[in-house]
Amino acid sequence: MIDQYLLRYFLAVAETGSFSRAARRVSVTQPTLSSGIAKLERELGARLFDRDRKGVALTPAGSRFLVRARRIAAEYEHALVELGEVTDPTLLRIGVLNTIPTRLVEEWLTRHRALGSGEALEILDGTERDIGDRLERGRIDIALTVVRPHHARFNPEVLARERYMMVLPPDHPLAGESEVLAEQLARDRMALRRHCEALPEINRFFVERGVRPRFVLKTTSDERTLAIVRSGAGIGMMPECFAQGPERFVPVRDFELVREVGLLHAGEIHVGQARSSPFIALVKEHYRQSGTPPPIAAELPAPAGRYLREGDFP
Numbered sequence: 001m002i003d004q005y006l007l008r009y010f011l012a013v014a015e016t017g018s019f020s021r022a023a024r025r026v027s028v029t030q031p032t033l034s035s036g037i038a039k040l041e042r043e044l045g046a047r048l049f050d051r052d053r054k055g056v057a058l059t060p061a062g063s064r065f066l067v068r069a070r071r072i073a074a075e076y077e078h079a080l081v082e083l084g085e086v087t088d089p090t091l092l093r094i095g096v097l098n099t100i101p102t103r104l105v106e107e108w109l110t111r112h113r114a115l116g117s118g119e120a121l122e123i124l125d126g127t128e129r130d131i132g133d134r135l136e137r138g139r140i141d142i143a144l145t146v147v148r149p150h151h152a153r154f155n156p157e158v159l160a161r162e163r164y165m166m167v168l169p170p171d172h173p174l175a176g177e178s179e180v181l182a183e184q185l186a187r188d189r190m191a192l193r194r195h196c197e198a199l200p201e202i203n204r205f206f207v208e209r210g211v212r213p214r215f216v217l218k219t220t221s222d223e224r225t226l227a228i229v230r231s232g233a234g235i236g237m238m239p240e241c242f243a244q245g246p247e248r249f250v251p252v253r254d255f256e257l258v259r260e261v262g263l264l265h266a267g268e269i270h271v272g273q274a275r276s277s278p279f280i281a282l283v284k285e286h287y288r289q290s291g292t293p294p295p296i297a298a299e300l301p302a303p304a305g306r307y308l309r310e311g312d313f314p
Helices: 004-016 019-025 030-044 060-087 102-115 128-136 149-154 199-208 222-231 268-276 278-289
Strands: 049-052 055-058 091-097 120-126 142-146 157-168 189-193 214-219 236-239 248-250 258-265
Touching: 004 019, 004 030, 004 060, 019 030, 019 149, 055 060, 091 128, 091 278, 102 120, 102 278, 120 128, 128 142, 142 268, 149 258, 157 222, 157 278, 189 222, 189 236, 214 222, 222 236, 258 268, 258 278
Parallel strands: 091 120, 091 142, 189 214
Antiparallel strands: 049 055, 142 258, 157 236, 157 248, 157 258
């Protein structure tokens, strides 16, 4: 039996004609995708792609398998849709990026419950890669996550643009500054957010300026990072949406990377589902009230710097 993820890898390579573009489409690293294709070829006992300097092309065996792979993938998606419809027509399966502040999710859920709308929620809290994978497979309907250029097929709706800022204790010598230099933080110990989608960019930015941070904490918990900062034991770097307490969020000069947060939809039918969802309405209301709504994704300027995949860093 062939694993579903191997079919997704194969179809992505076949449709994009490139291992690197295919890896971006399915939100994995290129080595992971290449390993998956090699595993699939071993299971099938046939080479599926010819690789050379000009690109990637299907072999005769690959062309034959492509027809069946598309049929299997389509049947799988249809089965998921039918099961979802039978289970609960009011159910919204939503993936929420784990770097969206917990306090926001709590607020949305509290208000949603007070509405008494009858809408049932099934929430997946996960990494960008996990959410993207489940969205691709039709295991969730909508995702609130980072929106990237290769997400066009998910009918993206950008809700906010957020800067990454340095988080300092209230009594830090630089807490009152309008911006800080990376070099000014060389002596501070840092709380490392290992799950941060911008970690490779942050690391490269400091290293290029000769700053090699010493770590007081390595964690996947944003709450623990903030606790470390509040205690005065260290500093951190986080999206500005986490600014809420006594900590000081200060921009870092020349670090211009931003993240676009928004909604991705598993299919056309889910665009309409989002429009009628009381929960999604609360999410959109929050982002409208938290600042000036951004233009639609197609009109947004490209962020300075670039994002990397989670698998590109340890």
